[in-house]
Amino acid sequence: MNMNASNYVTKEGRLKKPQALRSIVFLLPSWLLLLLFFVGPILLTVFFSFTNLALTGTQAQNIDFVGFQNFAAMFDDANFRISVLKTIVFLFLSAIIGQQVLGFLLALLMKGRKQSFRRIIGIIIIAGWVTPEIVVAFCWVAFLNDSGTLNMILNAIGLSAVTWLYTFPMISVCIANIWHGTAFSMMVFQASLDDVPTELEEAARIDGASKIKVLTKIVLPIVKGTIVTNMILVTLQTLGVFTLIYTMTGGGPGTSTQTLPIFMYNQAFVNYQLGYGTAISLVLLVIGIIASLFYIRSMKVQI
Amino acid sequence: MRKWYRILGYGCLLVCLLLIAACSNEDNTDSDNELRITFRSGGGTNSGLIHWLNNEIIPQFNEKYPDVTVNLAPLEVSEGDYFAKVSLLLQSKDAAPDIVTEDTFMVNSDASAGYLEPLDSRIEKWGEWDNFTENVKDGVIAEDGKIYGVPYNTDSRGLWYNKELLKQAGISIPWEPKSWSDILDAATAIKEKGSGEVVPIWMNSGKATGEATSMQTFEMLLYGTGDPLYDSENKKWIVKSNGLLNTFKFIDKVYEQDLGPDLSQVLNGQGSSIAYQELMPNGNLAIGLDGIWQAGTWHESGPAPWPEAFETLGFAAMPTENGQSPGTTSMSGGWALSIPANSDNKDMAWEFIKMASTKENNLKLQLIDRNLTPREDVAKEKSYLEIEMFEEATEFLQHTNFRPAVDKYPNVSTVIQSLVEDVVTDRITPEEAAEMYKKEVTKIVGKDNVTER
Numbered sequence: 001m002n003m004n005a006s007n008y009v010t011k012e013g014r015l016k017k018p019q020a021l022r023s024i025v026f027l028l029p030s031w032l033l034l035l036l037f038f039v040g041p042i043l044l045t046v047f048f049s050f051t052n053l054a055l056t057g058t059q060a061q062n063i064d065f066v067g068f069q070n071f072a073a074m075f076d077d078a079n080f081r082i083s084v085l086k087t088i089v090f091l092f093l094s095a096i097i098g099q100q101v102l103g104f105l106l107a108l109l110m111k112g113r114k115q116s117f118r119r120i121i122g123i124i125i126i127a128g129w130v131t132p133e134i135v136v137a138f139c140w141v142a143f144l145n146d147s148g149t150l151n152m153i154l155n156a157i158g159l160s161a162v163t164w165l166y167t168f169p170m171i172s173v174c175i176a177n178i179w180h181g182t183a184f185s186m187m188v189f190q191a192s193l194d195d196v197p198t199e200l201e202e203a204a205r206i207d208g209a210s211k212i213k214v215l216t217k218i219v220l221p222i223v224k225g226t227i228v229t230n231m232i233l234v235t236l237q238t239l240g241v242f243t244l245i246y247t248m249t250g251g252g253p254g255t256s257t258q259t260l261p262i263f264m265y266n267q268a269f270v271n272y273q274l275g276y277g278t279a280i281s282l283v284l285l286v287i288g289i290i291a292s293l294f295y296i297r298s299m300k301v302q303i
Numbered sequence: 304m305r306k307w308y309r310i311l312g313y314g315c316l317l318v319c320l321l322l323i324a325a326c327s328n329e330d331n332t333d334s335d336n337e338l339r340i341t342f343r344s345g346g347g348t349n350s351g352l353i354h355w356l357n358n359e360i361i362p363q364f365n366e367k368y369p370d371v372t373v374n375l376a377p378l379e380v381s382e383g384d385y386f387a388k389v390s391l392l393l394q395s396k397d398a399a400p401d402i403v404t405e406d407t408f409m410v411n412s413d414a415s416a417g418y419l420e421p422l423d424s425r426i427e428k429w430g431e432w433d434n435f436t437e438n439v440k441d442g443v444i445a446e447d448g449k450i451y452g453v454p455y456n457t458d459s460r461g462l463w464y465n466k467e468l469l470k471q472a473g474i475s476i477p478w479e480p481k482s483w484s485d486i487l488d489a490a491t492a493i494k495e496k497g498s499g500e501v502v503p504i505w506m507n508s509g510k511a512t513g514e515a516t517s518m519q520t521f522e523m524l525l526y527g528t529g530d531p532l533y534d535s536e537n538k539k540w541i542v543k544s545n546g547l548l549n550t551f552k553f554i555d556k557v558y559e560q561d562l563g564p565d566l567s568q569v570l571n572g573q574g575s576s577i578a579y580q581e582l583m584p585n586g587n588l589a590i591g592l593d594g595i596w597q598a599g600t601w602h603e604s605g606p607a608p609w610p611e612a613f614e615t616l617g618f619a620a621m622p623t624e625n626g627q628s629p630g631t632t633s634m635s636g637g638w639a640l641s642i643p644a645n646s647d648n649k650d651m652a653w654e655f656i657k658m659a660s661t662k663e664n665n666l667k668l669q670l671i672d673r674n675l676t677p678r679e680d681v682a683k684e685k686s687y688l689e690i691e692m693f694e695e696a697t698e699f700l701q702h703t704n705f706r707p708a709v710d711k712y713p714n715v716s717t718v719i720q721s722l723v724e725d726v727v728t729d730r731i732t733p734e735e736a737a738e739m740y741k742k743e744v745t746k747i748v749g750k751d752n753v754t755e756r
Contacts, residue, residue, distance in 0.1 A: 056390045056409070057710045060416035073746065078739075079721075146567055166567035250511050253570050254728035269387040270510075271717045272412075 049279035055272035063275070070279035080280070082255050083263040087239065087287070089170060090177075090259050095238035098178035100231060103185025108215075110186075111193050122186075129183035137247035140176040141165070144248075169249045169257045176244055181237065185230055192226035193219070228299045232292045239288050260284045337372050338651050341392065341400040343385045344377035346576050347606020351599050351672030352404075353377070359667050360659045367658070371651055376400050381572045383513030386713065392643075393418035399645035401652040405452055406514070407442030407637050408706045412713050414445035420642040421449040425653050431660065439677040442705060443639045452639030453660050456674035459633045459699035460523055460594045462486070462619040463579075468589040472496040478619050482626040483524070483553055486590070490562040493589045503562045504590040505578045508554065508727045509570035510720045517716040518634050518706065519593050521723055524550040526704045527623035527632040530756055532715065533707035540707075540715065540748050542741040543755040549624060551726055551733035551740075558727045564588075566728060580607035583616070592621070595696035599673030613691035620699055633699040636706065637677060675700070711748045718743045 049070055051063045074080045106125065110118050128136070143149045144164040151161035165172050196219050204214050220227075242261040245251060251262035258266075260280060268277025340356065342349055353375065361373045378388050386409050392398050393413065405413060413419050426432050432440075435454065443452040466476050472492040480486050490503035497503070506520040525532065530546025533539070541547075557563045568577050579597045582588035584607055591597075595618070601609035620631035640656045642649050658664065666681045668674075675696060676682050687693065706712055722736045722743075731739065745753050 054416075055387060056412040056416045056418070056713065058415040060390070060394075060418075146565075163565065163567040166565075166570075250572065252510065252724065252728075253566060254725055254730045266510075266717075270383055271714055272387070272390070273714070 045278050045281060048275055049282050051275045052273075053275040053278075055269065055274050057272065066275070070276050071283075073276065074279060074283065079255060079258070079263065083258050083260050084287075086170070086255070086257060087259040090174060090241075090245075090257075091235060091238050091291075093170070094174040094177040094181070095234045096231070098174060099181045099185045099234050099238075100227075102178060103182045103230075104189050104227075106182065106186045107189035107193050108219075110190065122190075125186060126183045128179050129181065131180065133180065133241075133243040134247060136176060136180045137244045140172070140179070141248055144172055165249055166253055169253060173245050173248050173257055176248060177238065177241060180244065181234065184237075185234060188226060188230045188233075189223070192223045196222050224299055228295050231295045235291050235295070236288050239284060239291075260287070336370055337374060338402065338648055338655055339374050339376045339400040340402045340404075340655075341376045341378060341389065342404040343380065343382065345379035346573060347580065347600070349377070350606055351602070351604060352668070354604050355664075355668045355671050356659075360655070360664060363664075364655055364658055368651070368654070373655070381511065381513065382515060383511065383572075389413070390416070390418065393645060396645045396647075399643040399647075401642065401646040401648045402655060403641050403643055404455075405639050405641045407452070407454065407639055408514070408708070408712055408716075410443050410451050410639060410641065411445045411708050412710060413641075414447070414449070414451040415710055418644055419451045420644050420646065420649060421451060422453070422642065422653070423450050426450055426453075429657060431657075434662070434678050434680050436677055436679055436682075438705065439635075439637060441708065442637060443641075444708070446708070446710065452641035453656050454637050454639045454677035455660065455665065455668060456672065457635055457637035457677050457700075458594045458596055458674050459635050459696050459703055460519055460592070461621050461633060461695065461699055463583070463591040463593060463597060464617050464619060465583070465586065465589050465615060466617055467615065468493055468497060468501060468586065472589075477617055480619060480622045481630075482622050483527070483624050485622065487553075487556065487560070487562070490557070490590060491560065494560075494562055497589065500587050502564045502578075502582055502588045504557060504592070505564050505569065505582070505588055506554070506557065506592045507569065507574055508558075508563070508723050509572075509574060510717075510724045511570060511572035512574045513720060514716060515575060515593075516723055517719045518636060520554065521550060521719050522634050522704070522706065523592060523621050523632070524553055524624075526634060527621060529623075529627065531704065531707075533709065533712075534754055535707065537754065538709075539752055539754040540711075540744055541756055542744045542753045543737070545756070546624075547740060548733060548737040551722070551736040554723060555726050555733045558729075563727070570724060570728075576606070584609045584612070586615075595692060595699075596672070596674045598690070598692050599671070602671065602673055604671055605673075618692045618695045620695070629702045631699065631702050633703040634706070635675075635700065635703040637674075714747045715744055718747065 050065060050067060052059050052066045052069070053063045054060050110121060131139070141148070146161065146163055150164065154161055200218055201214055204218055209217070240261060241259070242265065245257050245259060245262055246265070249257045251258040251266065261284065264277050264280040264284065267273050267280060342352060344353065356375060364373060365371070378385055380388055386406070389403060389405070389409075390413065392400065393403065405419070410419070414421075436457070439454050439457045440450075443450055443454055445451055462480070464478055469478055469489065470476055472489070473496065474489050474492060478489065480489065486504070493501060493503040507515040508520060509516060522532065525546050528544075528546030528549055530541055530544035532541065534541055558566070563569065564578070564582075568574060571577065575593070578588055578591055579593065579600050583591060584601065598612075599605050600607050601612035603610075621633060623630060623632050640659065642652045642656070646652055662678060662680050665676055665678050666684055666687055669676050669681065669687060670690065673690065675693070676687065681687055682697065718740065722731075722740055725731045726733055726736050
C-alpha cells in the first residue's frame with residue numbers, strides 16, 4: 001500500500017499503458033458478466049415492453065411490435081392508477097414513516113447505552129431482518145389470520161375476533177414490512193450516529209442547547225447524507241416487495257393491497273400478458289429513479 | 304494464518320465448481336428411459352389421479368416397458384398459477400415434462416403458442432378415438448383443427464346441498480330449484496332458521512380461486528340467462544347483454560343479503576378446500592355451487608373422507624335464470640393428457656397415454672377420482688353408473704355448455720375473476736362491473752371481435 005503511485009499513473013492522472021492493459025484484462029470478466037446478466041436483461045425488458053408478447057396463445061409464438069400501446073393501455077387502466085396509489089401509500093407508511101423514522105429512533109435510543117443492552121436489543125431487532133421474506137409473511141399470516149394468534153389472545157381476554165388481513169389489509173402488510181425491514185435502517189443509523197463527534201454535542205450542551213436542539217441542529221445535519229442514502233435504499237427495497245404482500249393478502253381483498261409488483265405479476269403471469277407486464281416493470285423502475293432523485297435534490301446532498 | 308485463509312478460499316471455489324458441474328449434468332439424465340408427468344397437486348388436489356397413476360397405470364406400464372422409469376413431477380401451486388407455470392415449463396427444452404395434464408380450456412392457447420405436440424397421426428393409428436364422446440373431443444381440438452390431447456375426464460356442475468339443513472329450513476327434499484330466485488329463497492330460509500355458523504350458499508368468488516370463480520360461479524349463472532360468453536356462429540364475444548348484468552347482480556345479491564361465506568374465507572386461494580373439506584362435512588354449509596368431482600373429495604381415498612356424504616347430501620341441477628327452457632343448465636370442462644412439443648421422449652409418452660386411456664383404466668380412474676368419463680363405453684359400465692350422484696351428474700350433461708375454445712378465453716376469464724371479486728367486495732356495483740367487462744374484454748379481443756345484445 002505504501003508503493004509510489006507514480007509507478008502506475010502518468011502525470012495527467014491516466015493509467016500507464018501496461019497498467020491500463022492489465023486492468024482491462026482483469027476487469028473484462030466482470031464487465032462481461034455485468035453485460036450478460038444485468039444490461040442484457042434490462043435492454044430485453046425495454047424491448048419486450050414495446051411488444052405484445054404473451055405467455056400462451058398465438059402471441060407467444062409470433063410477437064408483434066406494438067409501439068406505445070402497452071403504455072397507453074396502462075395509463076387508461078383504472079387498476080394501474082390504483083396500483084400506483086397503493087404503492088405510494090405502502091412506500092410512505094412502511095418505508096418512510098415505518099422503517100426510516102422508527103429505525104432512526106431505535107438507533108438514537110440505543111446510542112451511548114451499555115454494550116450488553118445494545119447487543120441484546122440489537123439481536124432481537126435484527127432477527128426480523130435476517131428472517132427470509134417468505135418466512136416473515138407466514139409468521140404474520142399465522143399471527144393475524146382469522147384463527148391466528150392475535151385473535152386467540154383477543155378471544156381469551158373476552159374481545160371479539162377481527163379479520164385483520166381482510167379488514168385492515170394495508171396496515172397489516174405495512175406492519176409486517178416494518179417489522180422485517182426496520183433493523184436495516186437501525187444498523188445504518190447506528191453506524192452513522194456513532195460517527196457524530198461527542199465533543200460537538202458536549203460543546204453545544206455547555207452552551208445551553210436543549211436535547212432537541214442538539215438533535216435538530218447538530219446530529220441531523222451531520223447524518224443527513226446517511227438519511228438520504230438510507231431513504232433511497234429503503235425506498236428501492238420497498239418498491240420491490242412482492243413475496244410479503246402476495247403471501248399475506250395476494251394483493252387483495254379486491255385491489256386494496258395491489259401494489260405495482262403485484263399488479264405486474266398479475267398481468268404477466270395470471271393474465272398471460274408478458275409484454276404488458278414488462279412495461280409495468282419499466283414504470284416501476286422509473287418511479288424508483290424519480291424517488292431517488294427527489295430525495296437527493298430535496299436534501300441537497302451529494303451521493 | 305493467511306495461508307489457511309487462502310486454502311479455505313480455494314476450497315470454497317472448488318466446492319462451487321463441483322456444484323456447477325453437478326448441476327449441468329443433471330439435465331442429461333432425462334433420456335429415453337425416463338418419462339416425467341406433470342399435474343397439479345397439493346392440498347388434496349388430484350389425490351385420486353396420483354393414486355391411480357401410482358397403483359394402476361405405472362405398474363402396468365412398467366410390466367410392458369421395464370426399462371422406463373416413470374416419474375411424477377407434480378406442481379404444488381394454486382389453480383391459477385398452474386397454467387402460468389406449465390406455460391413456462393413447456394417453453395424450456397430442459398424442463399419440459401413428457402406428459403402434461405392440460406385443462407381443456409388451455410389446450411387451444413397452449414397449442415397456438417406451439418407448446419404442444421399435435422397427436423393426429425398417432426390417434427389415426429390408435430383406433431380408440433371413436434369411443435370418446437363427441438363434444439368432449441371438441442375440447443382438445445385447437446383452432447387449427449388438430450388434436451392436442453386425449454381427454455381423461457369431463458365433468459358437470461350443479462348445486463350440492465345438505466338435506467338436513469334444507470329440511471330444517473322447511474324446504475322439501477329432493478330440492479329442485481326452478482329459478483335463481485328459488486335459490487335465493489332457500490338460502491334466505493336457511494339463514495333465518497339455521498344457526499349463525501351455517502353458511503347458506505357458497506360460490507367461489509375470488510381472483511385467488513381462478514378458473515373456479517369463472518366457471519363454477521359466473522358461467523354457471525351466465526349460461527342460464529341465454530346470453531353466452533361467445534357467439535360461436537359469428538365468432539364474436541358478447542360484451543354487453545342483460546345476462547351479463549343479471550349475473551353480476553345475482554352474485555352481488557348473495558353477498559349483499561349476507562347469504563354467502565365470510566369474504567376472508569371465500570377470497571382465499573384455499574377457498575374450495577375450506578368449503579368442501581371443512582364446512583360441508585361439518586354441516587356448516589347448506590348449498591354449494593360446484594362440480595361433481597367434489598364427490599371424490601369425500602371418497603375414502605380423497606382428502607376429506609366422509610362415508611355418510613351421499614346420505615346427507617343431494618346434487619341438484621342448476622336452474623336457468625327464470626326457469627326458461629331448457630330449465631336447467633350446466634358447464635362442462637375436463638382434463639386431457641398432452642405431450643409437450645419439447646418432450647424428449649414423445650413415443651414413450653404416447654405409449655403411456657394409450658395405456659392410461661383404455662376402457663378399463665379410464666373406468667378405474669373415475670371409480671377413484673369421481674369425475675365423469677370422456678368415453679362412451681365406460682359410461683355404460685354398471686360399476687360406473689352405480690357411483691353415487693353419477694346418475695344426476697350425467698343427466699346434467701344433457702343441457703351442458705362448454706367454454707369458448709378460442710385463443711383469448713383464458714384472458715377473458717381473468718377479467719371475469721377480478722370483476723366478480725370487485726363486486727363481492729363492494730368496490731364496484733354490478734352495473735359498473737358490466738360496463739368494465741365490456742371495456743376490458745374489448746381491449747383484449749379487439750374492437751372487431753365483439754358484439755352486443
